Amino acid sequence: MKDKSILASSASRSIGYILLIVATAAGLWFMADKFISGPIHEGTTQHVTWGIWVSGYIFFLGLSAGSFLISTLIYVFGVKRLEEAGPASLVQALGCLILGGILIVLDAGHPERMYMVLLHFNPTSVMAYMGLFYNVYIAILVVEIYFALRPRIIEKIQSGDRPAWLYRTLSLGSRRLDPESLQRDKKWLMVLGILGIPAAIIVHGGVGTIFAVAKARPSWLGGLFPILFIVSALTSGGALLTFLTAAFSRLPDERKLPLVRSLAHLTIAVLLIDALIMFADSLTTAYSAIPLPSATEGLVLFGPYWWLFWIVEVGLGIVVPIAIVVLPQTRNRNGWLGFLGLSVVIAMLAARFTLVIPPQITPLFPESLGAYDHFRYAYGYSPSVMDLMVFVGVVAIGMWIMLLAGKYLPLEVASHGSATEGDAQS
Amino acid sequence: MKKDKPLTDRRHFLRAGALAAAGAVAAAAGGLAAESPSESNGKIRYGMVVDVRKCVGCKACAVACKAENHTPPGVAYNIVKEQEIGTYPDVRRRFIFRPCMQCSTPSCTKVCPTKATHIREDGIVAIDYDRCIGCRYCISACPYGVRAFDYGHDYHQQRTPFEMQPSPEYGQNRKRKPRQSPVGNVRKCTFCVHRVKKNLAPACAVTCIGNAIHFGNLNDPDGRCWVHGEKLRTLLSAHNCIRLREELGNNPAVYYLI
Numbered sequence: 293m294k295d296k297s298i299l300a301s302s303a304s305r306s307i308g309y310i311l312l313i314v315a316t317a318a319g320l321w322f323m324a325d326k327f328i329s330g331p332i333h334e335g336t337t338q339h340v341t342w343g344i345w346v347s348g349y350i351f352f353l354g355l356s357a358g359s360f361l362i363s364t365l366i367y368v369f370g371v372k373r374l375e376e377a378g379p380a381s382l383v384q385a386l387g388c389l390i391l392g393g394i395l396i397v398l399d400a401g402h403p404e405r406m407y408m409v410l411l412h413f414n415p416t417s418v419m420a421y422m423g424l425f426y427n428v429y430i431a432i433l434v435v436e437i438y439f440a441l442r443p444r445i446i447e448k449i450q451s452g453d454r455p456a457w458l459y460r461t462l463s464l465g466s467r468r469l470d471p472e473s474l475q476r477d478k479k480w481l482m483v484l485g486i487l488g489i490p491a492a493i494i495v496h497g498g499v500g501t502i503f504a505v506a507k508a509r510p511s512w513l514g515g516l517f518p519i520l521f522i523v524s525a526l527t528s529g530g531a532l533l534t535f536l537t538a539a540f541s542r543l544p545d546e547r548k549l550p551l552v553r554s555l556a557h558l559t560i561a562v563l564l565i566d567a568l569i570m571f572a573d574s575l576t577t578a579y580s581a582i583p584l585p586s587a588t589e590g591l592v593l594f595g596p597y598w599w600l601f602w603i604v605e606v607g608l609g610i611v612v613p614i615a616i617v618v619l620p621q622t623r624n625r626n627g628w629l630g631f632l633g634l635s636v637v638i639a640m641l642a643a644r645f646t647l648v649i650p651p652q653i654t655p656l657f658p659e660s661l662g663a664y665d666h667f668r669y670a671y672g673y674s675p676s677v678m679d680l681m682v683f684v685g686v687v688a689i690g691m692w693i694m695l696l697a698g699k700y701l702p703l704e705v706a707s708h709g710s711a712t713e714g715d716a717q718s
Numbered sequence: 719m720k721k722d723k724p725l726t727d728r729r730h731f732l733r734a735g736a737l738a739a740a741g742a743v744a745a746a747a748g749g750l751a752a753e754s755p756s757e758s759n760g761k762i763r764y765g766m767v768v769d770v771r772k773c774v775g776c777k778a779c780a781v782a783c784k785a786e787n788h789t790p791p792g793v794a795y796n797i798v799k800e801q802e803i804g805t806y807p808d809v810r811r812r813f814i815f816r817p818c819m820q821c822s823t824p825s826c827t828k829v830c831p832t833k834a835t836h837i838r839e840d841g842i843v844a845i846d847y848d849r850c851i852g853c854r855y856c857i858s859a860c861p862y863g864v865r866a867f868d869y870g871h872d873y874h875q876q877r878t879p880f881e882m883q884p885s886p887e888y889g890q891n892r893k894r895k896p897r898q899s900p901v902g903n904v905r906k907c908t909f910c911v912h913r914v915k916k917n918l919a920p921a922c923a924v925t926c927i928g929n930a931i932h933f934g935n936l937n938d939p940d941g942r943c944w945v946h947g948e949k950l951r952t953l954l955s956a957h958n959c960i961r962l963r964e965e966l967g968n969n970p971a972v973y974y975l976i
Contacts, residue, residue: 408832408849656863669794
């Protein structure tokens with residue numbers, strides 16, 4: 293992927309679309325199965341009640357919150373170097389929020405009753421607050437995207453771009469492009485950005501708190517998790533934006549490379565803080581040798597999940613990105629910086645798995661194993677076909693959002709050039 | 719004790735096929751329930767005193783619970799944990815019967831986003847199946863691992879007449895249907911609240927062959943075990959007693975004599 297869009301090659305594009313259609317169809321089939329057959333085909337157990345769907349939920353929510361917080365650097369704090377990534381980061385935040393939402397709705401045993409969280413709000417439940425602020429956050433995002441894209445949507449209408457109905461709908465009837473209205477847009481973007489900062493932090497820090505207050509699980513318990521979640525969110529959001537900008541942006545080279553480089557450097561900065569927190573947590577827990585939490589660390593550091601931790605999280609997530617920004621051969625290459633973004637995103641997904649799943653594997657009372665002979669009470673967790681295919685389907689939906697947003701939404705800042713980044717991850 | 723209600727219970731058990739044996743024992747023993755609790759200090763707090771020295775690990779309690787509450791495969795309200803201590807010839811097995819602890823400051827009710835899981839007046843922690851969204855946060859939060867998610871499994875593809883009987887849980891008599899609550903909900907031991915309402919002790923307590931499970935009102939200074947008649951407070955003061963993971967501050971209502 294030199295400095296051209298990877299969508300340009302037609303042969304690989306056809307194969308890509310076929311794979312994407314198959315993945316989407318399979319994903320939708322298994323999502324429908326959840327509603328038709330209920331939770332019976334899920335791979336979770338009575339010990340590991342939260343599997344790859346919940347891990348995926350916090351991964352996508354983290355991507356969303358991270359992308360949003362990066363957008364506030366532009367719209368609230370006026371960081372000029374990142375300005376061109378503004379609209380894309382907002383659309384990416386919304387796309388990822390939708391993907392996370394699909395996973396968490398499917399994870400519920402009775403998705404049709406999710407409104408009960410707002411109807412019978414439990415003020416002592418962190419999850420209830422997360423549900424409430426999820427809605428607040430999505431509302432802020434939608435309105436902010438409207439103001440970020442409004443002038444360019446009107447330009448599209450005026451230049452007669454198709455599909456006209458889409459741009460007419462998205463403009464909500466607005467046709468003004470005078471300086472006064474543009475100034476009003478900027479003001480709204482700043483106000484919404486300021487409101488959105490606590491909302492994004494409460495939503496994602498709140499998800500960290502859900503785990504942090506579960507006193508039955510010592511590997512989650514403690515004050516570090518909310519902080520880790522927010523820093524991880526920034527890391528993954530920055531990484532995804534780096535990757536998508538490098539891979540899909542059609543900005544001219546002289547504007548694209550500095551943008552990608554700034555995003556990559558931002559990602560590395562938060563990544564280092566993230567790694568510090570992660571190691572501090574893992575190693576102190578392992579050192580304490582208190583049976584239950586250190587059993588979890590044993591599974592992650594030396595047990596069946598060692599490859600996820602050492603190869604994916606440490607190798608792909610820390611060593612490779614740092615090497616890319618340090619080595620003179622790679623640090624100024626758009627392709628390599630894009631790869632940096634992708635490898636950090638993949639590593640963050642692995643980090644979500646090792647954060648959610650291993651702490652549940654070791655039973656609270658080891659003697660419970662064998663007390664009831666059924667696979668739902670067995671030790672360990674392996675995702676079922678349904679678990680995996682729904683996850684694949686969600687990623688595929690993310691790619692559709694990305695492709696469609698890239699094609700139809702005017703995400704570029706200057707009015708020359710055509711559509712650029714989309715959202716979601718690959 | 720009302721005479722008509724136990725008969726209904728017995729009828730349930732007599733239909734119980736392979737599980738009927740354990741069930742019938744439970745029902746018969748239920749008929750011997752010592753007395754209903756007096757409410758001398760107002761509030762009732764139902765609890766259990768489990769004499770682990772008397773437990774032989776037969777797991778009749780677990781079977782009786784399954785028969786009583788019609789729980790599906792993969793859902794266990796009570797289990798008997800086993801531990802082997804030492805090596806031959808100095809060896810013994812230790813059994814710990816573990817129902818829901820019915821904590822007075824439970825982790826589950828605090829984290830439930832919809833208040834579906836709540837504490838009743840009598841101290842029993844109950845779940846409103848029609849409100850539970852099946853998020854399973856309570857399972858993650860419960861330090862005793864007593865909660866189980868109903869994935870919708872059945873013992874047989876063609877349900878037996880016993881399996882087609884409604885579950886008497888919470889006195890709601892729900893028939894098991896695909897995707898309908900309690901499938902997709904979190905479930906747990908209720909101290910057989912539907913039996914308690916009829917002045918019958920929980921199925922596990924009445925079926926225990928070692929007389930190890932005592933049930934009654936812990937708040938009553940003169941409260942006696944509904945099954946065996948011992949004064950609960952005397953049992954607790956005369957023996958070494960512990961509660962599981964007391965350091966977490968959940969205040970369980972289940973005491974173990976060790």
